[in-house]
Amino acid sequence: MINELYDTSLSLLTDLYQLTMAYGYWKAGKAEQEAVFNLYFRKHPFQGGFTVTCGLNSVIDYLNEYRFSEEDLDYIRTLTGNDGQKLFEPGFLEYLRTMELQCSIHAIPEGTVVFPNEPLLRIQGPILQCQLLETPLLNLINFQSLVATKAARMRLIAQDDALLEFGLRRAQGPDGGVTASRAAYIGGFDATSNVLAGKLYGIPVKGTHAHSWVMSFDSELEAFEAYARFMPNNVTLLVDTYNSLNGVRHAIKAGQQLRKRGYELGGIRLDSGDLAYLSIEARKLLDEAGFESTNIVASNDLDEYIMDSLKIQGSKIDIWGIGTKLVTAFDQPALGGVFKLAAIKADSGEWDYKLKLSEQAIKVSTPGIQQVRRFKDSKGFVSDMIFNIETPLMGKATMVDPYDFTKNRSFAESTQFEDLLVPIFAKGQLIYTLPSIYETRKRVQEQLSHFYKGIKRFVNPHTYPVGLEKELFDMKTDLIMKLRAGNEE
Numbered sequence: 001m002i003n004e005l006y007d008t009s010l011s012l013l014t015d016l017y018q019l020t021m022a023y024g025y026w027k028a029g030k031a032e033q034e035a036v037f038n039l040y041f042r043k044h045p046f047q048g049g050f051t052v053t054c055g056l057n058s059v060i061d062y063l064n065e066y067r068f069s070e071e072d073l074d075y076i077r078t079l080t081g082n083d084g085q086k087l088f089e090p091g092f093l094e095y096l097r098t099m100e101l102q103c104s105i106h107a108i109p110e111g112t113v114v115f116p117n118e119p120l121l122r123i124q125g126p127i128l129q130c131q132l133l134e135t136p137l138l139n140l141i142n143f144q145s146l147v148a149t150k151a152a153r154m155r156l157i158a159q160d161d162a163l164l165e166f167g168l169r170r171a172q173g174p175d176g177g178v179t180a181s182r183a184a185y186i187g188g189f190d191a192t193s194n195v196l197a198g199k200l201y202g203i204p205v206k207g208t209h210a211h212s213w214v215m216s217f218d219s220e221l222e223a224f225e226a227y228a229r230f231m232p233n234n235v236t237l238l239v240d241t242y243n244s245l246n247g248v249r250h251a252i253k254a255g256q257q258l259r260k261r262g263y264e265l266g267g268i269r270l271d272s273g274d275l276a277y278l279s280i281e282a283r284k285l286l287d288e289a290g291f292e293s294t295n296i297v298a299s300n301d302l303d304e305y306i307m308d309s310l311k312i313q314g315s316k317i318d319i320w321g322i323g324t325k326l327v328t329a330f331d332q333p334a335l336g337g338v339f340k341l342a343a344i345k346a347d348s349g350e351w352d353y354k355l356k357l358s359e360q361a362i363k364v365s366t367p368g369i370q371q372v373r374r375f376k377d378s379k380g381f382v383s384d385m386i387f388n389i390e391t392p393l394m395g396k397a398t399m400v401d402p403y404d405f406t407k408n409r410s411f412a413e414s415t416q417f418e419d420l421l422v423p424i425f426a427k428g429q430l431i432y433t434l435p436s437i438y439e440t441r442k443r444v445q446e447q448l449s450h451f452y453k454g455i456k457r458f459v460n461p462h463t464y465p466v467g468l469e470k471e472l473f474d475m476k477t478d479l480i481m482k483l484r485a486g487n488e489e
């Protein structure tokens with residue numbers, strides 16, 4: 001989709017340093033050396049207890065179209081260094097021109113509930129190619145996962161109420177708007193006001209009308225009657241332009257006219273003031289007038305916390321219209337996903353495991369060709385274990401808390417599990433059938449239902465256990481010791 005939106009190849013959607021490193025690998029004769037990178041995040045957004053992964057569809061589109069066009073190469077050719085001389089030799093540009101993606105990619109399917117340090121994507125292939133993909137893959141996964149997570153949080157509060165996404169006007173540019181609409185739908189929204197997202201993804205489109213409609217008439221009643229006349233099968237009237245409860249009375253009048261023509265007043269929308277009080281009073285007015293099935297839509301800078309508060313206050317809101325705080329992920333504008341090298345194949349054909357040291361334990365990367373095993377019992381998912389597929393698990397598996405080795409758990413061989421990463425590309429060839437957006441959307445709710453409810457609360461959520469398989473933990477520890485010893489002052 002992103003390619004459609006920009007109508008161009010998007011291989012330049014990367015940071016310059018990926019190109020300069022790619023050039024370096026090429027010059028050093030390392031371009032084809034096989035490497036493995038993991039894409040993962042370190043902390044849940046919104047101080048929450050879960051994250052919903054999203055954006056794989058864009059990754060697939062992006063990689064399917066991946067190539068350096070003549071215009072791309074013409075541009076790269078112009079780039080110069082500090083001395084004004086060309087950065088790249090012609091031979092490198094020729095290499096890029098004929099380059100075909102050879103990467104094999106495993107990923108956790110979209111709509112899966114995931115946790116810190118779990119590889120959402122594992123990219124294996126020529127190091128030069130993997131490197132070029134760091135920035136675009138992070139760009140695609142970070143934002144969409146963030147918005148899908150925000151949406152899933154709102155769905156938890158909304159329960160069975162309808163959720164409409166109204167964010168396009170506040171989104172971070174066209175692609176931010178369109179991808180946010182998709183991610184919001186996957187996270188649990190029911191519809192979007194974004195017509196392009198509707199067309200591109202098959203998301204239901206819905207909407208009401210703006211204050212300008214009311215303001216353009218001499219009176220609110222006239223505006224409502226006109227709207228109802230012209231669009232009798234889609235009437236949700238925005239009642240707060242002048243005085244919300246008066247507006248509800250006018251909407252009821254327009255609704256009575258509609259009924260005479262065999263149509264129903266679909267809803268009224270409240271967009272300012274005390275949404276708890278106004279929705280309760282509006283409900284009374286509507287019910288007294290025999291409009292029990294007319295929905296009350298609320299909007300106005302809503303987020304999951306205000307929704308929660310409104311629910312506690314007994315508000316009578318049936319449909320929530322949410323824009324700004326959803327599509328901008330207002331209280332946390334980025335998911336901190338990273339892309340780290342985990343192994344390089346040595347000339348011997350053996351994996352040489354790689355790790356980035358840090359003073360902060362949470363920032364030390366994990367080596368290995370990783371897979372995530374999610375153990376289940378009769379009540380649901382119980383823990384996730386990251387393991388190295390190169391050291392097959394035999395019999396019972398032991399997993400260690402990566403931040404406290406004294407904490408570990410063992411799982412009998414008979415314990416049920418699911419391995420989360422599935423093959424997407426094999427040496428550059430797509431081998432995965434992307435589920436429909438509707439299936440992915442269902443998957444989120446399905447997934448959430450299998451987790452202990454503590455991970456879903458907003459305040460001090462329960463930490464779902466994610467550990468390293470014992471052999472991987474030991475290998476990581478050894479590597480840390482070796483690297484620390486080898487890099488002492």
Ligand SMILES: Nc1ncnc2c1ncn2[C@@H]1O[C@H](COP(=O)(O)OP(=O)(O)OP(=O)(O)O)[C@@H](O)[C@H]1O
Binds near residue numbers: 273276299300302310
């Ligand atoms: N009962 C309520 N409890 C908690 N928050 C509420 C309640 N009613 C509305 N809100 C939220 O409070 C904020 C109100 O915003 P603001 O102070 O701008 O008022 P407003 O009603 O939009 O004002 P105006 O009438 O000028 O448009 C919004 O984020 C809204 O969602």
Ligand SMILES: O=P(O)(O)OC[C@H]1O[C@H](OP(=O)(O)OP(=O)(O)O)[C@H](O)[C@@H]1O
Binds near residue numbers: 166169170321323
């Ligand atoms: O509040 P959001 O969650 O972003 O939802 C979208 C908002 O966009 C519209 O008005 P707009 O904000 O453009 O103008 P208004 O604030 O004056 O209503 C609509 O009336 C909502 O209030």
Ligand SMILES: O=C(O)c1cccnc1
Binds near residue numbers: 207
């Ligand atoms: O249809 C609506 O009510 C709508 C659409 C976009 C933004 N705010 C409201």
Ligand SMILES: [Mg+2]
Binds near residue numbers: 300301
């Ligand atoms: Mg507003």
